[in-house]
Amino acid sequence: MRTVNQRGWFFVLPVLILVAFNALMPIMTVVNYSVQETFGNNVFFWQGLDWFEQILRSDRFQAALGRQFLFTAIILAIEVPLGIVIALSMPRKGIWVPVCLVLMALPMLIPWNVVGQMWNIFTLPKVGMLGYFMNDVLGVNYDMTQDPLAAWITVVVMDVWHWTSLVVLLAYAGLVSIPDAYYHAAKIDGASSWSVFRYIQLPKMKTVLTIAILLRFIDSFNIYTEPFTLTGGGPGNSTTLLSIDLVKIALGQFDLGPAAAMSLIYFAITLMVSWLFYTLMTKDDAG
Amino acid sequence: MRKRSIIPILYIAFLMTPIYFLVSMSFKTTNEILAGFSLFPETFTLNSYRAIFTDPTWYWGYINSIIYVTLNTILSVAVALPAAYAFSRYRFLGDRQLFFWLLTNRMAPAAVFALPFFQLYSSVQLFDTHIAVALAHTLFNVPLAVWILEGFMRGIPKELDETAYVDGYSFPRFFMKIFLPNIKAGVGVAAFFCFMFSWVEMLLAKTLTAVEAKPIAAVMTRTASSAGYELGLLAAAGTLTIIPGAIVIWFVRNYIARGFAMGRV
Numbered sequence: 001m002r003t004v005n006q007r008g009w010f011f012v013l014p015v016l017i018l019v020a021f022n023a024l025m026p027i028m029t030v031v032n033y034s035v036q037e038t039f040g041n042n043v044f045f046w047q048g049l050d051w052f053e054q055i056l057r058s059d060r061f062q063a064a065l066g067r068q069f070l071f072t073a074i075i076l077a078i079e080v081p082l083g084i085v086i087a088l089s090m091p092r093k094g095i096w097v098p099v100c101l102v103l104m105a106l107p108m109l110i111p112w113n114v115v116g117q118m119w120n121i122f123t124l125p126k127v128g129m130l131g132y133f134m135n136d137v138l139g140v141n142y143d144m145t146q147d148p149l150a151a152w153i154t155v156v157v158m159d160v161w162h163w164t165s166l167v168v169l170l171a172y173a174g175l176v177s178i179p180d181a182y183y184h185a186a187k188i189d190g191a192s193s194w195s196v197f198r199y200i201q202l203p204k205m206k207t208v209l210t211i212a213i214l215l216r217f218i219d220s221f222n223i224y225t226e227p228f229t230l231t232g233g234g235p236g237n238s239t240t241l242l243s244i245d246l247v248k249i250a251l252g253q254f255d256l257g258p259a260a261a262m263s264l265i266y267f268a269i270t271l272m273v274s275w276l277f278y279t280l281m282t283k284d285d286a287g
Numbered sequence: 288m289r290k291r292s293i294i295p296i297l298y299i300a301f302l303m304t305p306i307y308f309l310v311s312m313s314f315k316t317t318n319e320i321l322a323g324f325s326l327f328p329e330t331f332t333l334n335s336y337r338a339i340f341t342d343p344t345w346y347w348g349y350i351n352s353i354i355y356v357t358l359n360t361i362l363s364v365a366v367a368l369p370a371a372y373a374f375s376r377y378r379f380l381g382d383r384q385l386f387f388w389l390l391t392n393r394m395a396p397a398a399v400f401a402l403p404f405f406q407l408y409s410s411v412q413l414f415d416t417h418i419a420v421a422l423a424h425t426l427f428n429v430p431l432a433v434w435i436l437e438g439f440m441r442g443i444p445k446e447l448d449e450t451a452y453v454d455g456y457s458f459p460r461f462f463m464k465i466f467l468p469n470i471k472a473g474v475g476v477a478a479f480f481c482f483m484f485s486w487v488e489m490l491l492a493k494t495l496t497a498v499e500a501k502p503i504a505a506v507m508t509r510t511a512s513s514a515g516y517e518l519g520l521l522a523a524a525g526t527l528t529i530i531p532g533a534i535v536i537w538f539v540r541n542y543i544a545r546g547f548a549m550g551r552v
Contacts, residue, residue: 002378003377003378004377004378004379005377005378006379006380007373007377007379008376008377008378008379008382009373009379009380010373011369011370011372011373011377012369012370012373012374012385014365014366014369014370015366015367015369015389015429015433018362018366018422018429019392019425019426019429019430021422022423022425022426023392023395023426025403025407026400026403026404026407029403029406029407030399030403085294086294086295086298089291089294089295090295091292091295098540098541100295100299101543102533102536102537102540102543103299103302103303104298104302105536105543106302106306106529106532106533106536107302107306108483108487109486109487109529109532109533109535109536110525110528110529110532111486111487111489111503111504112487112488112489112504113489113504113508114504114507114525114528114529117507117525118305118306118308118309118525119305121308121309121312121518121521121522122305122308126323126324127320127321127323127518128308128324129304129308129324132324161301161302164298165302168298169543218393218394221396222394222395222396222398224397224398225489225490229508242396243396243397243398246398246399247398247401250401250402251401251494256402263396263398266398266399267394267399271391271394274390274391274394275387278387278390
């Protein structure tokens with residue numbers, strides 16, 4: 001086991017300095033803005049917790065938060081089961097394994113604005129492949145710049161395209177770590193493929209699946225660039241997720257106080273849910 | 288071929304369709320693109336690529352991106368190595384809390400940091416430099432690198448360290464000569480992830496640069512808005528951004544599955 005040694009602090013010092021510079025100072029700036037009002041010229045007035053109250057009560061924030069939770073819930077509900085199914089049906093050995101893995105990882109290596117732009121052009125009526133296929137071959141009236149539902153479906157499909165492979169790769173890593181002996185034993189006992197999944201594969205995948213859900217939660221909850229370049233938050237405000245709204249307030253309207261208060265509320269929500277996952281994960285490590 | 292291999296094939300086909308569309312569009316003329324969708328380019332042209340490779344504002348976008356991504360990868364892995372070693376080998380006051388605090392930075396929405404980062408890096412005279420973007424990206428890459436490396440290091444038995452000390456190795460010599468070669472795969476995977484997340488991130492990179500260190504991603508948005516819709520050019524630029532990632536992933540292909548599991552399998 002690990003030995004008690006305070007020398008550990010010496011080893012983590014470089015990380016500590018670097019992350020403190022990058023995290024503590026900006027966060028303190030945000031905290032500072034969140035309790036003040038400014039009319040420009042670097043003149044600030046003490047505002048107390050008014051901004052927090054205002055943000056929490058505003059319909060705009062609640063609507064954006066609602067859309068954000070809906071988006072994340074849909075993403076997790078689709079990507080996690082789909083990723084497990086794909087990982088289960090992948091080959092375990094042979095030359096096709098690296099080919100599969102590399103091709104599947106490819107969408108994750110494309111810059112996020114390129115992902116958004118690519119899907120934007122992909123869905124254009126007439127010009128784009130999907131837009132052409134839907135409108136001219138299937139005869140469905142599909143235009144995501146007009147129809148909020150179409151915009152939502154497109155954003156979700158884009159994210160499934162972009163990130164399901166993360167769940168696949170994690171679940172796959174869990175699956176290949178299961179020794180063959182487990183399967184032999186299951187075969188001798190005459191176990192059905194469902195019980196093999198339920199009692200051997202799923203428990204073995206538990207740790208990696210927790211990581212998958214944690215990462216997918218964090219990244220889908222913080223998503224900005226892809227939906228912004230795809231739909232710009234529209235039509236109307238229908239796909240304005242939390243980050244998009246925050247950037248609109250902070251960099252678009254330059255309302256520093258409300259934007260800072262919103263940032264802190266946003267961060268706190270992400271943190272609370274993530275902490276829940278982290279405790280679940282480390283509880284397993286100990287026991 | 289077993290029947291169930293149809294699922295991965297269908298999935299990969301779904302992944303490749305938009306990419307194929309982008310690549311085929313990059314070989315078309317803008318007129319042909321706007322005339323309507325076609326599966327193959329009718330008049331095959333390399334003009335879009337020629338335009339990118341002869342225009343400094345375009346190709347400097349790639350060079351800028353590669354510079355700050357490389358800086359970030361080296362910096363992140365270098366500081367993460369000793370920290371990950373400490374987390375995997377020692378217990379010290381507040382180690383769990385520190386580890387969680389590091390991870391919280393991976394959880395912070397980048398949008399929260401856009402404005403304060405702009406002010407912070409302007410005030411230390413680093414705005415619009417490669418170093419600024421490289422430093423800013425350590426916010427999420429250092430915690431990730433520590434997490435991955437710690438996972439890999441936990442798999443190395445502690446007896447390795449003890450035997451080396453008995454054999455009279457000093458700590459630095461043991462670390463460089465014995466320990467590092469044993470976690471080569473982990474270092475490769477951590478470097479890959481730092482490269483990946485720095486390469487794909489766009490909001491901070493765009494906020495922290497103006498002219499000198501403008502990333503390729505930002506060059507693309509400017510072109511999309513100012514020059515109308517130069518779709519062929521945009522597609523070619525997009526295609527070129529896929530290539531570095533594809534090259535890098537080929538090097539770690541045997542470790543990607545374990546790498547994505549942060550070494551925790």
